[in-house]
Amino acid sequence: MKKIFPLILILIFASLLSVLLLNHQVIDRSLSDHYLQSGVEETGAINLVTAILFDYRGFDTLGEATVIFGVASAIAFLVPKKRATMLAATFSVAVYQTISFILPFLGVLGLYLILYGHLSPGGGFTGGVVIATISILLTITFGPDYSEKRWRYKTKTLMESFGGMTFIFIGLIGILAGSNFLANGQALFSLGKPGDLFSGGTISLLNLATGIKVGAGLAIIFNCMIKEE
Amino acid sequence: MKFAYLIVIILFCQGLYIILTQSNLIKVVMGFNIAESALIILLVLLGYREGGTAPILDGDYTIVVDPIPQALALTAIVIGASMTALMLALIIKLHKRYGTVDINEIRRLRG
Numbered sequence: 001m002k003k004i005f006p007l008i009l010i011l012i013f014a015s016l017l018s019v020l021l022l023n024h025q026v027i028d029r030s031l032s033d034h035y036l037q038s039g040v041e042e043t044g045a046i047n048l049v050t051a052i053l054f055d056y057r058g059f060d061t062l063g064e065a066t067v068i069f070g071v072a073s074a075i076a077f078l079v080p081k082k083r084a085t086m087l088a089a090t091f092s093v094a095v096y097q098t099i100s101f102i103l104p105f106l107g108v109l110g111l112y113l114i115l116y117g118h119l120s121p122g123g124g125f126t127g128g129v130v131i132a133t134i135s136i137l138l139t140i141t142f143g144p145d146y147s148e149k150r151w152r153y154k155t156k157t158l159m160e161s162f163g164g165m166t167f168i169f170i171g172l173i174g175i176l177a178g179s180n181f182l183a184n185g186q187a188l189f190s191l192g193k194p195g196d197l198f199s200g201g202t203i204s205l206l207n208l209a210t211g212i213k214v215g216a217g218l219a220i221i222f223n224c225m226i227k228e229e
Numbered sequence: 230m231k232f233a234y235l236i237v238i239i240l241f242c243q244g245l246y247i248i249l250t251q252s253n254l255i256k257v258v259m260g261f262n263i264a265e266s267a268l269i270i271l272l273v274l275l276g277y278r279e280g281g282t283a284p285i286l287d288g289d290y291t292i293v294v295d296p297i298p299q300a301l302a303l304t305a306i307v308i309g310a311s312m313t314a315l316m317l318a319l320i321i322k323l324h325k326r327y328g329t330v331d332i333n334e335i336r337r338l339r340g
Binding site: 002003007027040052060061064 | 231245271296322
């Protein structure tokens with residue numbers, strides 16, 4: 001009886017949604033057509049998702065990075081224990097050897113995803129998550145103390161602040177050059193030849209800043225979640 | 230095409246039903262995640278074009294899908310992951326204080 005009422009509510013909602021979604025009109029694609037036609041000339045990046053994320057809607061991405069910063073600080077505030085007390089589980093030798101073997105490759109993969117974000121699928125957020133995986137794997141296999149020793153908490157907070165500040169400074173250069181906040185081609189930045197590694201002006205710099213910030217931020221979130229009394 | 234929209238509706242309503250009926254807070258977070266994945270599928274569907282490829286304009290393409298919803302989907306994924314982490318941290322805090330993650334038990338403990 002207790003679950004009948006939500007079920008009826010959900011069914012009404014589902015019928016409303018189906019009326020809304022199944023009969024929707026043809027979507028206006030004039031903006032995306034503009035991006036598809038002149039996006040490469042305007043931004044210098046051939047990956048249009050990255051071009052939209054870091055050039056056309058760079059301010060949006062700054063807000064998105066701020067959300068991660070806010071969540072990391074909120075979790076660090078909620079779980080204010082100094083020491084991680086999660087016990088390190090003991091694995092066989094194969095696990096330790098494999099983890100220490102793949103960790104450098106994970107770092108290279110993360111950096112590749114960040115630096116080639118304007119050419120291939122990937123970008124700052126994806127590469128940052130891969131870099132945060134290094135910290136998580138270190139913690140799970142070798143224990144929190146070892147992980148803390150290799151990549152200190154202070155370094156992580158420094159990296160996160162550095163990423164955020166770099167993002168804002170790159171945006172301010174656009175204002176100093178006489179254009180908008182986070183201006184790319186309109187400011188001093190040269191767009192280069194689309195398809196090259198050094199192309200896209202601010203896009204690859206912003207990708208790098210976001211990657212550092214997201215990687216450190218997610219590592220901080222994980223580090224705080226494993227702390228307990 | 231219509232079939233895919235049906236999947237979005239079913240997934241979203243499933244997530245909403247879990248949020249409304251379950252009393253275990255971890256399951257409520259799972260419901261939020263199911264509803265969020267429905268939202269991401271909807272965003273990808275809105276940008277879909279018949280026979281389109283990924284929006285990377287490296288020369289050999291004819292039809293490209295709409296890149297704007299994909300950028301929004303990335304935003305949704307990041308914010309969803311952050312909110313999941315925050316909800317789980319709050320649940321850890323609740324469990325420390327009350328010793329349970331059942332919402333009815335917590336309600337009984339405090340008026």
